[in-house]
Amino acid sequence: GENVEQHPSTLSVQEGDSAVIKCTYSDSASNYFPWYKQELGKRPQLIIDIRSNVGEKKDQRIAVTLNKTAKHFSLHITETQPEDSAVYFCAASYSSNTGKLIFGQGTTLQVKP
Amino acid sequence: AAGVIQSPRHLIKEKRETATLKCYPIPRHDTVYWYQQGPGQDPQFLISFYEKMQSDKGSIPDRFSAQQFSDYHSELNMSSLELGDSALYFCASSRGLAGVSYEQYFGPGTRLTVT
Numbered sequence: 001g002e003n004v005e006q007h008p009s010t011l012s013v014q015e016g017d018s019a020v021i022k023c024t025y026s027d028s029a030s031n032y033f034p035w036y037k038q039e040l041g042k043r044p045q046l047i048i049d050i051r052s053n054v055g056e057k058k059d060q061r062i063a064v065t066l067n068k069t070a071k072h073f074s075l076h077i078t079e080t081q082p083e084d085s086a087v088y089f090c091a092a093s094y095s096s097n098t099g100k101l102i103f104g105q106g107t108t109l110q111v112k113p
Numbered sequence: 114a115a116g117v118i119q120s121p122r123h124l125i126k127e128k129r130e131t132a133t134l135k136c137y138p139i140p141r142h143d144t145v146y147w148y149q150q151g152p153g154q155d156p157q158f159l160i161s162f163y164e165k166m167q168s169d170k171g172s173i174p175d176r177f178s179a180q181q182f183s184d185y186h187s188e189l190n191m192s193s194l195e196l197g198d199s200a201l202y203f204c205a206s207s208r209g210l211a212g213v214s215y216e217q218y219f220g221p222g223t224r225l226t227v228t
Binding site for chain 2: 032034036041042043044045046049051089093097098099100101102103104105106
């Protein structure tokens, strides 16, 4: 069925360190994988995404990698800052005809100054 | 840049009452998605519309219905409200479906509290 597993559920790092969040998906037909950052009580904010024909994408301190064979993708944040503290959700598009997103369970990232 | 607009931002209802949530997509976006997010949980897909037609349906209770109008705004109608319906309801919009554009941008959400 439609499922996205996300790990870890919580992650605490020191400012300046790197953070890695990993997700796996179940449907090999999924072809779009966005990452959202959500602060408490706020909307999910799209921070980066990757399509199935690309293995890696980078945007300043944020990068995403995709391994279609293994059906997993990861978010990498380098040089973390306190303002990176939030809940991060990965998602997979489970229907190429409708764009419906299935989300992972979320990772609470805490960056300690 | 214009964003997704949702109204109201907060709504308090009693059990068995009805509620209507509204969503105005980003200009030129023709696809609308509704998600429900409980406390500490991930967003759960409810329903979506493309060009005013329902395009997909998720875990939406039969007590809920939705539609997309000619100006592309969407409304989520919720009847016989239950305590468990208390949640954040997000609307997201995108420009087109597969092959055109996938990016979904979320609105600020409506916080529904059922007492």
